[in-house]
Structure formats: C-alpha cells, structure tokens
Amino acid sequence: SQQGEEDPQALSIQEGENATMNCSYKTSINNLQWYRQNSGRGLVHLILIRSNEREKHSGRLRVTLDTSKNSSSLLITASRAADTASYFCATDAGYSTLTFGKGTMLLVSP
Amino acid sequence: GAGVSQTPSNKVTEKGKYVELRCDPISGHTALYWYRQSLGQGPEFLIYFQGTGAADDSGLPNDRFFAVRPEGSVSTLKIQRTERGDSAVYLCASSVTAGGGYTFGSGTRLTVV
Numbered sequence: 001s002q003q004g005e006e007d008p009q010a011l012s013i014q015e016g017e018n019a020t021m022n023c024s025y026k027t028s029i030n031n032l033q034w035y036r037q038n039s040g041r042g043l044v045h046l047i048l049i050r051s052n053e054r055e056k057h058s059g060r061l062r063v064t065l066d067t068s069k070n071s072s073s074l075l076i077t078a079s080r081a082a083d084t085a086s087y088f089c090a091t092d093a094g095y096s097t098l099t100f101g102k103g104t105m106l107l108v109s110p
Numbered sequence: 111g112a113g114v115s116q117t118p119s120n121k122v123t124e125k126g127k128y129v130e131l132r133c134d135p136i137s138g139h140t141a142l143y144w145y146r147q148s149l150g151q152g153p154e155f156l157i158y159f160q161g162t163g164a165a166d167d168s169g170l171p172n173d174r175f176f177a178v179r180p181e182g183s184v185s186t187l188k189i190q191r192t193e194r195g196d197s198a199v200y201l202c203a204s205s206v207t208a209g210g211g212y213t214f215g216s217g218t219r220l221t222v223v
Contacts, residue, residue, distance in 0.1 A: 096208035100152035
C-alpha cells in the first residue's frame with residue numbers, strides 16, 4: 001500500500017519558474033524524504049526532514065513539513081530543463097522502511 | 111563500490127521460469143532494501159535486510175519470492191515460477207543504517223513473456 005499521495009500528478013512549467021509539489025500521508029512519521037527519478041530507473045535522494053522540523057533547504061530545494069496536517073511540500077526554485085523528472089515523497093513511520101507515494105511528473109520546458 | 115550495483119539491468123524470461131536478481135550495495139551499508147516499481151506507480155516495498163538477516167519481509171507478495179544476503183553485503187532476489195504480473199523494475203537500495211536516506215541502484219527491468 002502507498003502511504004503518501006503526491007499532488008499534482010503532473011506539472012508542466014517553463015524554465016525559470018518555481019515548481020511546487022505536495023505530499024499528504026496517513027500515519028505519524030519519524031521523517032519524510034523526497035526523491036527524484038529520471039527515466040523510470042534509480043531514485044536519487046534529495047532531502048530528509050524529521051518530524052520535529054518544519055522547514056529545510058538544500059540549494060534550490062525547499063521542503064516544508066506540517067505534521068498537524070500530515071502534509072509536506074517540495075519547492076524547486078528557478079527550475080531548469082534538467083529538473084524534468086518524477087518526484088516522490090517517502091515516509092518513515094518508524095519501521096525502518098520507507099513507503100513511497102505515486103509521484104509527481106515534472107516537465108520543465110526550455 | 112561507489113554506488114549500488116544491480117545486475118542484470120534487463121532480464122526477459124518466459125512464464126514459469128526461475129530468475130535471480132543481484133544487488134551489490136555500498137560497502138559498509140548494513141541496511142539493504144528491495145522494492146518493486148510498476149509503470150506509473152511509486153516503488154513498493156518487498157524486503158529489508160539488516161546485516162545478514164531479513165528484518166522485514168512483509169512486502170513479499172507470495173512464497174514464489176525469496177531473498178538472501180548470506181554475508182551481509184551482496185543480496186539476491188529470487189523469483190520462482192515467474193508470472194506475467196511479475197514484470198516490473200526491481201530496485202535495490204542501501205543505507206548506512208535504517209532510518210536514513212537510501213542510495214538506490216539503477217534497477218533491473220524484468221519482463222515475463
């Protein structure tokens with residue numbers, strides 16, 4: 001079963017614009033992570049935010065976490081064509097394994 | 111190695127055959143995970159190893175699926191009597207310890223015909 005649900009399912013923007021993806025989850029978590037996947041193969045870890053954190057930054061990425069609403073958002077600023085990929089949120093509910101959502105497909109056009 | 115290595119990258123097999131998929135994790139990573147991903151879906155958990163032992167195999171869909179990690183490094187996912195529904199990308203990941211970020215391999219695309 002999939003704990004997280006990303007929204008929107010697909011997002012199309014122009015280079016230079018910001019992209020925001022949202023994730024909602026069902027149960028309490030230890031941490032939430034975001035991953036990127038190109039061409040349906042290996043996923044790349046982007047950022048981890050713990051349940052006691054509200055916001056985290058890494059380069060052009062900004063992640064927020066609202067545990068009162070069981071939701072997280074990933075913001076990519078000043079997007080580039082190379083950011084085109086699928087983005088997944090994944091939750092760690094304390095069982096030492098991650099549960100992934102279905103992902104958001106991001107298309108950044110030059 | 112520098113990353114997680116999975117072999118083969120692609121495997122086509124006939125329905126009913128047996129297949130083995132190999133994962134070579136990052137050296138020193140004690141935690142190893144297998145996931146399966148179908149088209150348009152997120153990865154679904156299969157099994158998690160901590161060292162040599164399977165700490166959680168609750169994601170294995172049925173008894174045709176089995177995985178081992180005999181020396182605490184390389185792992186093999188074994189599928190008996192393959193079915194067309196087993197077709198998917200099988201992803202392996204490792205982490206230094208459980209609860210941190212995962213490093214994924216590039217996956218094995220299994221096609222059962």
